[in-house]
Amino acid sequence: MSMQVKMPKLGMTMEEGKLLGWARKEKDRVRKGEVLLTIESDKEEEYAKIRSAGRTADPAPAEPAAAETAPGRFPGASAPRDGAVRATPAAREVARQKGVDLSTVAGTGPQGRITREDVLAAALETGAPPASPARLVATAVGGKESFKELAGEEPMTGMRSAISRNMMESLRTSAQMTAFSEWDVTAFLRLRSLINADEGKTGFKATVPGMMVALLAKVLREMPVFNASVEGGRILYWRNVNIGVAVALPDGLVVPVIHDADRKSLAEIQEELSGRIERARAKKFLPGDLSGGTFTLTNLGSYGGEWETIIINPPEVAILGIGKATRKPVAEGDHVVIREMMPVSFTVDHRLIDGETSGRFRKRLKELVENPGLLWTAAVPQSGGNIAGE
Amino acid sequence: MRGNGKRVVVIGGGPGGYPAAIRAAQSGLDVVLIDRGGLGGTCLHRGCIPTKLLLKESADYRKAAAFPAAGTGIAYPPADLAGMMRRKEQVLGQLERGTAGLLRKNGVRVIAGTASFLDPSRVLVGETGEIVESPAFIVATGSSPSRLPVEGSDLPGVADSDAALSLERVPRAVAIIGGGVIGLEFAQMFRNLGAEVTIVEMLPRLLASEDGDVSAAIRGALESSGIAVRTGATVERIGKMRGGLGVDFREGGVIRRTDAELVLVAVGRKPSFEGLNPVKAGLNPEKGAIRVNGRMETDIPGIYAVGDAAGGLMLAHKATMEGECAAQNAAGIPTVASYAAIPRVVYTDPEVACVGLTEAEARKRHAHVRVGKFPFSMSGRAILEGAPHGFAKVIAEGETGCVLGVAIVGRQAAQAIGEASLAVRLEATVGDLADLVHPHPTFSEALREAALDADGRAIHMPPAPKSAAVV
Ligand SMILES: Cc1cc2nc3c(=O)[nH]c(=O)nc-3n(C[C@H](O)[C@H](O)[C@H](O)COP(=O)(O)OP(=O)(O)OC[C@H]3O[C@@H](n4cnc5c(N)ncnc54)[C@H](O)[C@@H]3O)c2cc1C
Numbered sequence: 001m002s003m004q005v006k007m008p009k010l011g012m013t014m015e016e017g018k019l020l021g022w023a024r025k026e027k028d029r030v031r032k033g034e035v036l037l038t039i040e041s042d043k044e045e046e047y048a049k050i051r052s053a054g055r056t057a058d059p060a061p062a063e064p065a066a067a068e069t070a071p072g073r074f075p076g077a078s079a080p081r082d083g084a085v086r087a088t089p090a091a092r093e094v095a096r097q098k099g100v101d102l103s104t105v106a107g108t109g110p111q112g113r114i115t116r117e118d119v120l121a122a123a124l125e126t127g128a129p130p131a132s133p134a135r136l137v138a139t140a141v142g143g144k145e146s147f148k149e150l151a152g153e154e155p156m157t158g159m160r161s162a163i164s165r166n167m168m169e170s171l172r173t174s175a176q177m178t179a180f181s182e183w184d185v186t187a188f189l190r191l192r193s194l195i196n197a198d199e200g201k202t203g204f205k206a207t208v209p210g211m212m213v214a215l216l217a218k219v220l221r222e223m224p225v226f227n228a229s230v231e232g233g234r235i236l237y238w239r240n241v242n243i244g245v246a247v248a249l250p251d252g253l254v255v256p257v258i259h260d261a262d263r264k265s266l267a268e269i270q271e272e273l274s275g276r277i278e279r280a281r282a283k284k285f286l287p288g289d290l291s292g293g294t295f296t297l298t299n300l301g302s303y304g305g306e307w308e309t310i311i312i313n314p315p316e317v318a319i320l321g322i323g324k325a326t327r328k329p330v331a332e333g334d335h336v337v338i339r340e341m342m343p344v345s346f347t348v349d350h351r352l353i354d355g356e357t358s359g360r361f362r363k364r365l366k367e368l369v370e371n372p373g374l375l376w377t378a379a380v381p382q383s384g385g386n387i388a389g390e
Numbered sequence: 391m392r393g394n395g396k397r398v399v400v401i402g403g404g405p406g407g408y409p410a411a412i413r414a415a416q417s418g419l420d421v422v423l424i425d426r427g428g429l430g431g432t433c434l435h436r437g438c439i440p441t442k443l444l445l446k447e448s449a450d451y452r453k454a455a456a457f458p459a460a461g462t463g464i465a466y467p468p469a470d471l472a473g474m475m476r477r478k479e480q481v482l483g484q485l486e487r488g489t490a491g492l493l494r495k496n497g498v499r500v501i502a503g504t505a506s507f508l509d510p511s512r513v514l515v516g517e518t519g520e521i522v523e524s525p526a527f528i529v530a531t532g533s534s535p536s537r538l539p540v541e542g543s544d545l546p547g548v549a550d551s552d553a554a555l556s557l558e559r560v561p562r563a564v565a566i567i568g569g570g571v572i573g574l575e576f577a578q579m580f581r582n583l584g585a586e587v588t589i590v591e592m593l594p595r596l597l598a599s600e601d602g603d604v605s606a607a608i609r610g611a612l613e614s615s616g617i618a619v620r621t622g623a624t625v626e627r628i629g630k631m632r633g634g635l636g637v638d639f640r641e642g643g644v645i646r647r648t649d650a651e652l653v654l655v656a657v658g659r660k661p662s663f664e665g666l667n668p669v670k671a672g673l674n675p676e677k678g679a680i681r682v683n684g685r686m687e688t689d690i691p692g693i694y695a696v697g698d699a700a701g702g703l704m705l706a707h708k709a710t711m712e713g714e715c716a717a718q719n720a721a722g723i724p725t726v727a728s729y730a731a732i733p734r735v736v737y738t739d740p741e742v743a744c745v746g747l748t749e750a751e752a753r754k755r756h757a758h759v760r761v762g763k764f765p766f767s768m769s770g771r772a773i774l775e776g777a778p779h780g781f782a783k784v785i786a787e788g789e790t791g792c793v794l795g796v797a798i799v800g801r802q803a804a805q806a807i808g809e810a811s812l813a814v815r816l817e818a819t820v821g822d823l824a825d826l827v828h829p830h831p832t833f834s835e836a837l838r839e840a841a842l843d844a845d846g847r848a849i850h851m852p853p854a855p856k857s858a859a860v861v
Contacts, residue, residue, distance in 0.1 A: 034586045088817030090792030097789065107816070110728070114791055116817055154724060159691060283691050285510050285672050290689075 087114035098123040110248055159252035170314040174230070175350035179358055180307045185325050187343040191372045195266075197223050202267065209299050210270040212322060213243045215368045215375065217262035223361055227294045229315035230352055244293035244313060245273060247280050248302065254280045255313060257293040301325065306343040318350050318361075321345035340367075395422055395605045398720045399513065399524040401505045401666065401715075404431020405438075405706040406697025407530030408489055410713030414528075415496040417721035422522055424497050424515060426665070429489040430482070432532050433699070433706040434719045436552045440478050440486065441575050442553070442737055447474045448582035449739060455584075469583040502547070510690050516665065525691045526720045529673075529680060530713060531666055533659040533698035538567060542628030547635050548653045551576065557652075561585055563649035565637045566623055569596040571736045573656035574608065578738045579616050588618040589641050595621055597736065600797065601748045603763075605692040607799040610781040611740050619644075628653055635697040661699045677701070684726045686716035694720060708732050714730040730817035735804045740766075740780045741809035744793030746814040749785050758788020762820065762844025764836045766800045768851060777801040782836035784810075784820055784844045791819035793847065797838065806834045820844040 084086040085102045087095070091114045097104050098119065105122045107114035141165035164259065170176070195206040220227040220241045228237045256276035258269055276289050296313040300306065301324035310321040323343035329336045344366075348358045368374050396419055400411045403425030428435050444725050448469070455466040458478045485716030493500055503517035512523045526608045531804040534548035537543060551572050560583045569591030581587045589596070589612075595605035596612075596619065609619055623641040630636075634651045661679045672690045673680055679701025694716035697709030711727060718725040736742040752759045762784045766772035787794055796810035813823055823841035842848045 067813045089819045089822050090787070090817035093790040093792070093819060110815055113816070116790065161685075161687070162689050165683070274705065280763075283510075290672055291674060 004157045009262075025149050025157070037284075057185075063069075085114065086112060087119075088116065090116045091119045094119040095125070121146070124186065159249070159254070163252050166314065167311050170312050173314060174312060174317070176215070176309075176312055176347050177350045177355070178309045178347040178356075179347055179362060181343055181346075181362060181366070182342050183342050184339050184370050186340045188369050188372050189325065189340050204270050206266060206270060208301070208322065208325075209245050211266065211372075212243065212297055212320075213258055213261050213269050214266045215365060215372070216243055216295065216297060216320065217241050217264075218375065219361065219365050219368065221262050222364065225353060226318045226348075226361055227356065228352065229294075230318055230378060231315055232348065235352060238294045240292070240294065242292045242294045244296040244316075245277075246296060246298035246313075247277050249281060254285075254290060255290065255293060255296055256280050256285075256289050259292060295319070297322070300345070301342075307345050310345050310347050312349060313345055317349040318355060318358075319347050320365075321347075395424075396626065396728050397506075397524045398526040398528060398717070399424065399522055400528045400530060400717075401425075402431065402532055402697070402759070403427075403429040403500070404530060404532050404697060404709065406532070406699070406709030406713040407431065407528065408493060408713075409710045410528050410530060411493060413714045413717035414721055415498050415607065417718060417723060419717075419721050420824075421496075422501060423493060423496045424501045424503060424513070426517075426795060427505040427754070428486060428491070428500065429500070429814065430486050430722070431530075433709075434482060434485055434489070434617040435702070436555055438624040439482065439815050440704050441551075441572075441579070443478050443481055444474060444579050444587050445473035445582075445737055445739075447477065448579045452582040460624075462484060467725060469560050471583065472707070475556065475558065478555075504665040506665055506667040507673075508667075510671045510693060527609070527671075528651050528686075528716045529663075529666070529688075529693065529695040530697045530709070531663055531699045532661075533704060534662040534664070535655070536660050538590075538625065538655045538657055540625055540627055542630075542635075543655065545630060545653075547606075547651065548655060549627055550655050554652070556656050557689045558607060561630070561651035563634070563650045564652045564654060565590060565635075565648050566654045566656060567637070568656035568658070569593070569619070569621065570656065571597070571660065572732075572772060573654070573719065574612065574626075574736055574738050575655055576656060577612065577617050578615070581615055582830075586618075587616075587650045588620065588650070589651065590623045590625055590648065591619070591621045592624045593621065597742065600734075600742070600744055601750055602712035602782070602800055604742060604744065604797050607780050608736070608738065608740070611799075612738070614779075618648075618681045621647075659698065659704055662699060663699070685719045685724070686712050686727060687719065702729075703732060703734065705732065705734065707849050728815075731811040733804075733807045734812050738803065740777065740800045741803035742797075742799050743803035743810075744797040745807055745811045746793070747785060748795060748797070749783070752785045752787075752794045756787050756794070758787045759794075760791065760820065760844045762786070762840040762842065763849070764843055764848065764851060766833075766836060768829075768839075769833065769836050771833050771835070772800065774831070775801060782806070784823065784837070784840040786820045786844050791821055792817050793820060793823060793841075795836065796840075800833060800836065802833045806837055809834060810837060818826050 013094055038317055055130060064139045086107060087102050088109055092102065094100070094116050100119050100123050102114055102119070107117050108118055109115035115158055129292050133272055192206045192208065199205050224237050240260050242257050242259045243261045246253055246255050258264070258272050279285055279289060293313065293316060296319045298310055298319060298321045300308055300321045304324050306323040310319050310320055312319050321344065323345070324340040325340045327338050328341045330339045330341065346358065346362055398414045398419050398421055400407045400414070400421065400423045403423055407423060407425065408429060410420050415421045429546045433439065451469050453679055466594050490500065501515055501518065501520065503515040505513040505515055507513050508521065511525060512521055513527070514521050535552060542548070554576060560580070563586040564580045566577050566587065566589045569589050574596065577587045577589050595602065596609050613619055620639065620641060623639040624699070626638045626640055626645065628635055628637050631649055634649055635653050636647050636649050637653055638645055638647050661675060663675060668675055668680065671692065671693055673688055680688055680695035680699055682688055682695050682700045686696050686700065688695050696712035696716050698704045700712060702708065715727045720764065731745055733743060733745040749759070749761055763781055764779045767778040772778050777800070780803070782792060783797045785795040786792060793813045795814065798806055798809065798810070820841045824838060824845050825836065826845070828838045839848055839850055843851060
């Protein structure tokens with residue numbers, strides 16, 4: 001049977017130990033308490049004692065792992081005295097059964113005690129002791145702490161854990177399919193410059209996300225299936241077109257929502273958007289700032305991102321990600337011209353939306369982005385819209 | 391704003407809120423507590439304390455009333471419920487003043503009034519018009535009784551637990567709708583006072599979330615005291631009858647009726663945000679409760695929710711644990727709530743006290759489960775006290791013997807469960823419990839015997855037959 005022997009820690013301050021020599025030969029039978037090897041610490045010379053009976057196996061001193069033991073560091077090593085390790089009785093029992101060295105396990109239980117779960121996790125991570133060829137490794141077992149050192153730790157909380165929950169929920173409950181494309185935004189950006197040149201008179205500035213919200217709102221009215229949710233086996237179509245715009249904060253992400261974007265002018269959308277983003281950054285939300293979204297837009301370009309497999313903000317069924325526009329050579333007829341090209345990622349919930357439908361949405365939105373003048377003609381609601389009853 | 395960011399406002403002064411306020415103050419925060427219904431919350435005014443007090447007083451009455459029957463031939467006077475209620479008011483007053491004193495000595499500013507969110511960083515106190523601003527809030531607004539959606543549930547004589555705690559006279563007959571914790575405690579209290587009591591429960595057994603043997607043991611004990619128990623019985627309507635009310639329920643396809651002077655609806659409680667305006671803070675209580683993570687944080691940064699308002703087990707000690715957890719996080723001490731060992735107690739006689747997993751849950755989660763059980767009918771202490779009802783049961787993981795759960799039905803189970811909670815929390819093994827020396831004669835010895843049984847070495851129980859004869 002193979003056995004792992006951990007370098008004992010000789011006193012609280014010992015950081016490294018040197019292997020001076022083996023007292024036993026390969027395949028020797030040893031008893032608890034017998035001298036197995038001699039090590040030297042920065043303080044004194046000591047013997048590592050066998051803590052349980054067993055047979056030593058191929059010492060294989062030429063192996064790098066064993067060679068390392070001489071001057072190596074042992075961050076995982078701690079006091080060998082059993083009483084010094086705080087572990088629950090059940091954890092000790094599991095450790096005995098699974099052959100896990102408790103001093104290599106970090107405790108998450110009451111007052112930092114090592115729990116059953118901690119030992120089970122450690123056992124999984126280390127795997128069962130190797131069957132053969134056996135090797136005597138005089139280093140800290142438990143793998144993880146031998147090779148990487150913990151620099152700090154904190155519970156996942158607040159916004160991070162809300163995001164984590166939401167995103168896992170999203171991937172767990174929907175069938176996500178992402179399409180990537182590249183759109184020519186030369187005209188779109190020219191329109192933005194025109195609007196902004198007029199700021200003196202109109203009093204507002206247009207941004208790419210703001211203009212995109214305005215265009216999206218029209219297309220969402222045309223194709224209500226993208227302005228829907230799947231809940232409990234039913235498809236819910238929303239009367240309001242409430243577009244969320246993902247905003248990165250230092251510790252996470254929030255999604256302020258522009259309600260009824262389809263009924264607002266670009267100026268109104270821009271004003272609301274900047275107000276909400278400002279409040280989000282200051283973490284001073286107003287009621288409704290973050291709730292009621294039916295579709296999400298995320299601006300990957302804000303940190304230079306291009307295409308990403310963006311994740312739907314549940315219970316919505318689609319999300320659009322726009323990347324950073326760059327000048328690129330593209331073919332126009334037989335000529336190569338320079339155009340502003342924008343990478344676009346579009347994720348849909350395949351439970352509700354098929355590839356073809358997703359393609360139609362992208363085609364329509366692309367048409368509007370590349371020819372923003374079409375905005376004048378867009379948006380005839382198909383059904384279920386709030387104009388239908390009027 | 392005072393205290394530049396080192397501030398927290400606690401909304402609600404129940405067992406979730408007031409310990410949170412004290413813990414936050416101990417941690418160096420500037421604390422304001424806003425409460426509109428009297429410090430101590432539901433627990434002190436309409437829950438844990440008054441029900442336990444009335445259970446105790448009514449049990450004393452029953453004992454006293456039993457003496458004449460035992461030989462003197464003198465009839466005992468009827469129970470003085472009004473007197474018990476006066477004593478209740480005294481006790482509540484004393485405890486409430488104690489709570490107020492604790493808060494004051496910890497430097498917590500208490501505002502009496504209803505807090506409503508204006509936005510995620512401000513609340514308005516309705517009664518005073520004061521606007522309180524803070525970077526952090528702990529919502530501990532508690533819960534209120536659920537209503538029964540059947541015809542007649544608004545008739546006079548139909549009461550929820552709040553109303554039943556201020557009766558002046560013992561009703562002749564009481565129908566209790568709901569066989570959960572609150573229903574059982576009230577059933578026993580009214581029975582002790584001499585009322586005829588019927589429990590009507592929709593589910594197939596009482597205390598349906600506990601194991602079947604627990605349900606059966608408490609049912610047996612209640613029935614032997616004269617309480618009628620109808621399970622699998624759905625209430626269809628409540629109607630006026632000559633001399634009181636009639637409760638019609640469907641049981642196995644047949645409609646039956648029980649008559650009562652008082653109908654107590656004890657069908658559960660739901661989180662309550664009355665007046666709070668959580669939506670203005672960006673909180674959207676789903677399914678009634680505010681969603682929180684392990685640090686009691688809601689989706690809105692800086693806002694925490696604890697106790698009944700955050701859902702889960704509706705128990706005072708669970709609310710307190712969560713309140714202290716939220717307070718520490720608000721003070722910048724990262725803390726995660728721990729739900730592994732929260733005892734669940736019903737204060738009837740015999741008491742029902744459970745902690746950790748039920749046997750059914752344990753069998754679902756673990757491949758190998760060991761169960762040890764010891765009946766109180768074999769306990770010296772139980773026999774000498776004339777309280778042989780119930781058992782202690784230890785549920786352990788098969789391989790390691792790690793104690794996963796304990797259920798005790800029996801007198802003083804609530805006290806004995808403390809030891810079991812420690813065992814579950816610290817992952818003691820059945821061996822640890824069995825090797826612990828217990829004082830003799832006590833009820834707690836039953837727990838040791840159950841642990842011994844799970845380890846296959848019970849002393850005070852005959853060994854199981856080695857092999858069953860196969861014919
Ligand atoms: C009949 C009965 C018996 C019970 N027995 C037990 C028992 O034996 N053991 C046990 O553990 N549990 C028992 N419970 C449950 C226990 O009472 C609750 O779980 C516990 O009180 C919850 O504490 P909390 O702080 O969350 O809420 P609560 O105790 O309900 O306190 C909430 C407080 O907030 C105040 N409030 C609400 N809204 C506002 C607002 N907008 N502004 C200001 N203040 C506000 C309320 O007035 C109240 O004072 C019992 C409950 C009932 C009904």
